[in-house]
Amino acid sequence: MEAMAPQIPAWPVPPLLEVRGMRTAFGDIAVVDGVSLSVAPGRILGLVGESGSGKSITAFSILGLVEPPGRVTDGEVLYKGRDLTRLSDHEMRKLRGNRIAMIFQDPMMTLNPVLRVGTQIVETILAHEKVPQRIAIDRAVEALSMVGIPAAKERMRDYPHQFSGGMRQRVAIAIAILHRPELIIADEPTTALDVTIQAQILAEVQRLARETGTALIWITHDLSVVAGLADDIAVMYCGKIVEQGSTDDVLDSPAHPYTKGLIESVPTRNRRGARLHQIPGSTPNPAQRPSGCQFRLRCPNVLPICEQTPPQITIGPGHWARCFNPVASAINKALAP
Amino acid sequence: MASWLIRRVFQALLVVFVMTLLVFVAVNLIGNPVDIMISPNATQAQRLETIRALGFDLPLWRQYLAFVDNLFHGDIGDSFVFGQPGLHLIAQRLPATLELAVSALLLSVLIGIPLGLLAGLYPNRALSQMILGGSILGFSLPTFWVGLMMILVFSVELGWLPAIGRGQTATVLGTEWAFLTWDGLQHLILPALNLALYQISMVLRLTSAGVRETLHKDFIKFARAKGLTWRRIVWVHVLKNILIPVVTVIGLSFGGTIAFAVVTETVFSYPGMGKLLIDSINLLDRPVIVAYLMIVVLIFVTVNLVVDLTYVLLDPRVRLGDRE
Amino acid sequence: MTAETTSSAAPSDALVAVPPPLNLVRKFSADFARSRVAVAALAVFILLILAAIFAPWITPQDPYDLMQLDIMDGRLAPGSTGYGGKLFVLGTDDQGRDLLSGIIYGLRTSLLVGIGSALIAALIGTTLGLAAGYAEGRVESLVMRLVDLQLSIPTILTALMILAVMGKGVANVVLALVIVDWAIYARTTRATALAEREQEYIEAARSLALPWWRIMFRHLLPNCLPPLIVIAMIQIANAIALEATLSFLGLGVPITEPSLGLLIANGYKYILSGTYWISTFPGLVLLVLIISINLVGDHVRDILNPRNQ
Numbered sequence: 001m002e003a004m005a006p007q008i009p010a011w012p013v014p015p016l017l018e019v020r021g022m023r024t025a026f027g028d029i030a031v032v033d034g035v036s037l038s039v040a041p042g043r044i045l046g047l048v049g050e051s052g053s054g055k056s057i058t059a060f061s062i063l064g065l066v067e068p069p070g071r072v073t074d075g076e077v078l079y080k081g082r083d084l085t086r087l088s089d090h091e092m093r094k095l096r097g098n099r100i101a102m103i104f105q106d107p108m109m110t111l112n113p114v115l116r117v118g119t120q121i122v123e124t125i126l127a128h129e130k131v132p133q134r135i136a137i138d139r140a141v142e143a144l145s146m147v148g149i150p151a152a153k154e155r156m157r158d159y160p161h162q163f164s165g166g167m168r169q170r171v172a173i174a175i176a177i178l179h180r181p182e183l184i185i186a187d188e189p190t191t192a193l194d195v196t197i198q199a200q201i202l203a204e205v206q207r208l209a210r211e212t213g214t215a216l217i218w219i220t221h222d223l224s225v226v227a228g229l230a231d232d233i234a235v236m237y238c239g240k241i242v243e244q245g246s247t248d249d250v251l252d253s254p255a256h257p258y259t260k261g262l263i264e265s266v267p268t269r270n271r272r273g274a275r276l277h278q279i280p281g282s283t284p285n286p287a288q289r290p291s292g293c294q295f296r297l298r299c300p301n302v303l304p305i306c307e308q309t310p311p312q313i314t315i316g317p318g319h320w321a322r323c324f325n326p327v328a329s330a331i332n333k334a335l336a337p
Numbered sequence: 338m339a340s341w342l343i344r345r346v347f348q349a350l351l352v353v354f355v356m357t358l359l360v361f362v363a364v365n366l367i368g369n370p371v372d373i374m375i376s377p378n379a380t381q382a383q384r385l386e387t388i389r390a391l392g393f394d395l396p397l398w399r400q401y402l403a404f405v406d407n408l409f410h411g412d413i414g415d416s417f418v419f420g421q422p423g424l425h426l427i428a429q430r431l432p433a434t435l436e437l438a439v440s441a442l443l444l445s446v447l448i449g450i451p452l453g454l455l456a457g458l459y460p461n462r463a464l465s466q467m468i469l470g471g472s473i474l475g476f477s478l479p480t481f482w483v484g485l486m487m488i489l490v491f492s493v494e495l496g497w498l499p500a501i502g503r504g505q506t507a508t509v510l511g512t513e514w515a516f517l518t519w520d521g522l523q524h525l526i527l528p529a530l531n532l533a534l535y536q537i538s539m540v541l542r543l544t545s546a547g548v549r550e551t552l553h554k555d556f557i558k559f560a561r562a563k564g565l566t567w568r569r570i571v572w573v574h575v576l577k578n579i580l581i582p583v584v585t586v587i588g589l590s591f592g593g594t595i596a597f598a599v600v601t602e603t604v605f606s607y608p609g610m611g612k613l614l615i616d617s618i619n620l621l622d623r624p625v626i627v628a629y630l631m632i633v634v635l636i637f638v639t640v641n642l643v644v645d646l647t648y649v650l651l652d653p654r655v656r657l658g659d660r661e
Numbered sequence: 662m663t664a665e666t667t668s669s670a671a672p673s674d675a676l677v678a679v680p681p682p683l684n685l686v687r688k689f690s691a692d693f694a695r696s697r698v699a700v701a702a703l704a705v706f707i708l709l710i711l712a713a714i715f716a717p718w719i720t721p722q723d724p725y726d727l728m729q730l731d732i733m734d735g736r737l738a739p740g741s742t743g744y745g746g747k748l749f750v751l752g753t754d755d756q757g758r759d760l761l762s763g764i765i766y767g768l769r770t771s772l773l774v775g776i777g778s779a780l781i782a783a784l785i786g787t788t789l790g791l792a793a794g795y796a797e798g799r800v801e802s803l804v805m806r807l808v809d810l811q812l813s814i815p816t817i818l819t820a821l822m823i824l825a826v827m828g829k830g831v832a833n834v835v836l837a838l839v840i841v842d843w844a845i846y847a848r849t850t851r852a853t854a855l856a857e858r859e860q861e862y863i864e865a866a867r868s869l870a871l872p873w874w875r876i877m878f879r880h881l882l883p884n885c886l887p888p889l890i891v892i893a894m895i896q897i898a899n900a901i902a903l904e905a906t907l908s909f910l911g912l913g914v915p916i917t918e919p920s921l922g923l924l925i926a927n928g929y930k931y932i933l934s935g936t937y938w939i940s941t942f943p944g945l946v947l948l949v950l951i952i953s954i955n956l957v958g959d960h961v962r963d964i965l966n967p968r969n970q
Contacts, residue, residue: 065561067553097564104562109555113654114577123573124563159653175563355810360822477955479902481909482925482944489937500933596815600906604929615910618825626825633818641813 015078016041016215017062017100017183022075022085024054024061031057031286033239034075036312039183039232044209044216046226046247048262049236050283055219056105058236059185063102064092079183098128101176105188107168111160117171118156124175143174147204166197170204177208184209185217190225202229223266227251232318235259238294239286245319253329255313255321257301293324301325345645349638356634360627361401416617416625423624427610427632432512433503434609437601438594440516440529445536445587452537453544458571460549469545475538480597484531484604491527499524501606528605532598536590543586547579554578581651588644592637692964699960702953709950713769720762721750725917732757736931739938752938754927763924764943770920771947774831775901778838782900783893785839786846791881793847794854804847811844820903824912834913838900849892853885887965894958898951905947921947 015038024032032054039045049055060066062077064084077084079100084092096102104110111120121140125131131139137156144152147170160168169189176184186205190198206229209216220226226233227247234244235256243256254260261279281298284290290297296306303325310324416423456465492500504524506513515521551557552575560570599611606612610629617625694700712719739752739760751760793804811819823837857863858881866876905922907913909929914920919927921943928939 060558063562065558067558093564093566095564096562102559102562104555104559106555110559112556112560112574112578114581114652115574123565123569127563127565127569161654172559352810352813473955473959474952477898477902477948477951479905479922479944479947479951481906481922482940482947485925485929485932485940485944488932489941493933493935493937593815593817596818599817599821600910603910614821615912618821619911630822 013040015039016080017217018076018078019058019062020076020078022058022061022072022077024057024066024070024072026070026286029286030073031070031239032061033289035236035239035241037234037241037244039215039217041182041215042209042213043231044206044218044229046230046233047217047219047236048221048223048226048233049219050221052283052285053236054239054286055221055236056187059102059187059217059219062185063096063100064089065102094128097124097175097181098179099181100183100185101179101181103169103172103176103184103186103189106192107165107172107189108160108192110172111168113160115159116156117158117160117163121156121171121175121178124178128179139178140174143178144171146177146208147171147174149174165193166201169193169197169201173201173205173208177212177214180212181214183215183217185219187219188221189218191220191222198225205229223251223262235262238284238289240294240322242295242323243319243321245315249316249319253315253327255315255319255326256295256323257299257325257327258295259321260327261298293322301327341649342646345642349642352638353634356630357405358401360630361404416622419622419625423622423628424632426613426625427628430608430610430613431632432514433607434595434598434602434611436514436516436525437529437532437598437607437609438591440525441533441536441594442587442591444529444533445540448533449537449540450544450583453541454548454571454576456541457545457548457552460545465545468541472538472541475541476535478534480531480534481600481604483534484528484601487527487531488605498527500527503608524607528601528607531604532594532601535597536587536594539590540583540587543583544579547582548575551575551578581648584651585644585648588640588647591640592633595633595636689964693960696960699957702956702960705949706953706957709768709946709953710772712765713772716765716769720759720765721748722759722762724758724763724766736936736939739942751942754924754939755931760938760942763919764921764946767919767921767924767943768946768950770831770914770918771901771904771922771950774834774838774904774914774920776897778835778904779842779893779897779900781835782839782842782896783846783889786843787850787882787885787889789843790847790850791854791878791885794851795858795876795881801851805851808844808847808851811840812848816841816899816903817906820907821910821912824907829912829915831914831918834904834907837907838903841903842896842900845892845896846889849888850885853888854881857881857884891958891962891965894954894961898954898958901947901954902951921950 017039019035019037022032022035023030035054035058037045037047047055047058057066057070061072062084064072064087066072072085075085079095084095087095111117118137118140121143122133122136125136125139126133129136141152141156144155149155149167149170155163160171163171172189176186189205190201193201202225205216205218208214218226218230230247232245233247233250234241235250235258236242237258243250243254243259245255250259251263254263258279261277264277265279267276279298284294292307293299293310296302299306301323305324308324310322312320312322313326314320315326416426419426452468456468459465488500491498502524503515503521505518505520506515507517507521508514509517515525557570557574560574565574596611598609599614601607602609602611603615610632613625614629616622617629693703717723735753735755735757737749737753739750740748741752742748749759749761751764753760754763789804793801819841820837823840824833827833827836863876863880866880904913904920905925908920908922909926911926914923916923924943925940925947928936928941928943931937931939
């Protein structure tokens, strides 16, 4: 497949992936409670949220990898028009690692410690393509070099524990791009790494995505990470997406009070010596989420009507928030000519 | 790695040494074997003569040194009962016991691992519950009684398999092996199964627990995210992870299996070293007891060493050193 | 879910070893009752113990009273009536003894020897383990070397050797069982002691210059109990099984006080001729005994497992 020219399409373009009202529950508790988001082809979406917001479960739910007793109980996951929640496991298997790939958070745990790295790459190739072993091995070596691992051919025979954390994550990335997927879901891939390595991996992934025109969902709790990387941002709180829009829109004029709070809490935005801004209260765990708007107990903009479920309000083109009383400045900006 | 090996071998030798000491102390100091050698009507002079001939009048430490010296030359003394060298007697019976123990080991792998896989992959199915419940039975049941029941059911009632003895053997390399003849195999089945019962249960539970634990690991999820078939995930990713601990456990319990063969051989009158041991204990035939102990300790120590070595070779993390 | 291990129930006021508070016991009982299988197993076990205790009152015949035996009654099938008109529910052995009575008395011996040796082993092993864990240094090394040695030798081998040397008889069987058993208690206790001795309440006790034996037994021990209880149960089952095996091999208890194992051995020679009951029924009772203890022990282990709390 030829690399697509690095064209970032503007809205609106039929989304590559569209999630509508997805609900994933463990027993009675809905960890993901009506998530709706969309990813355009070739664009990078940053999915931001604290731990416990349900980001990872969202990722697993999209790929149908939620482990029982968890189940996707509601909603649709439309990938190029096909609803993934309706597909059989056999059909999902053909997509996984092939058209949609995933990178996990902790590189120590994602690779099987008793199998050689080469084996784990080659098996991914052979899972989706009938090629002779030799060809698969060559392609594996090529993939390793592409992600910047030196002496790739020799490294194929090594075991995961012989790689450093950053290198292991590169291997995971190599595996993800093997079949030139149209979408890669990266679940906090740099959280477990050193800061310097983080920057490297970030740059690497961005480069690869742009070069191959792959769409990317980058899940993180760190707003500053997506600020430089993503084209669009979706903010997640308590199992729901509370705001989505282009990065510029969301960061410059956040509409949802939670987003605003997040932005203001980023330490680098503070003047030195001033108190760090914090959102009051703490994130409730899935079993204890308030009714209506889940953020209302911590929200500076709260109104009595927030006890109802807030609707999706369009703030501007491609920018919406789930709020009864969005931040004033955002609306003003959107309304301004 | 080399220093570790040397240390292990040294450890093994230490165990053997301690064993010789213990054996010598126990067998030579306690109990009076002279009495069975001499009829009660013997005169005092005849008694003294026998004591002198068998070396019982020497100081203890001398006896011990003589004992060790003889050990090195493979001479443990002649059986009081049979008149032949104890070591020969035991060595003659060794193949039979080995056949039993190895068969039991094979059975535990061939039955225990697949059943354990099944129970681990589908823990909620009724079949799995039954398998796991059965495994509790497997190591709770007293082996000798189960053997009796097996004889009752399969030999006496159904008449499918023979109950006693080893059957026909074929001679290869100067030793007689029963598994090479059909008749010998038939005689081997029941005792081997009986001996294997405990092991099968242990292997089953170990495998099942290992599978269940491994299935939750992140790398399995990652393997699914790569689009691998379930078959590949189970047979390559899961199996390789659990095989290492399971294999080491099986190896380490081989010595115990050989020791426990004593019971099975008694129940089925299988002519191995174990049965000889029991008979010798009852007859106070010291040299044979000592010969048995020495051989078993040797087997034990060797197997343990081999297993340790195999573990180091099998687990890449241990072999190549952990970088993290 | 809060992580709450029983060992952290140690009081901050460390001067007195506090017995487990009533609600801990209640919680334990409630947890235990959740498994119907375990409760049933416990009931069976208690039933068997009661039967053994009340043996003289509930057995139709005293199997040791030679006057009551009639050799003409020998080897009767279950359910048959003897010469004196007595009904033998489970049949008779070769001496004409009522098998049911023999089994219940045999149960006595099995339980006595099994539980007795397990408790003695627990006592010795726990003390040594505590000493090793608390005293450190050479005491610890010595004890642990012994433990390692003991645990690396197959139990049956150790038992056989001891009996070969010392001869048969109840006392020697108990000795053999104790020697086989003690090491596992020592190892477990020492491991727990190792963890506990760093805790503050031990430091507090030490700083008060309490005598070492007081610290060991009144402060350290109660917190080491949970794993010990589980192991003790399993070891009781093992001891009973081992004694049965030894008796079957002819190296165990004497014929005058047969255990279930010996009863089974008595029937061994008749198996091939179809007289199955002499070996089968004692074996079934032995089976039920061992399994019930194992089931209870299994469940107790699940409850006390710190990972589940």
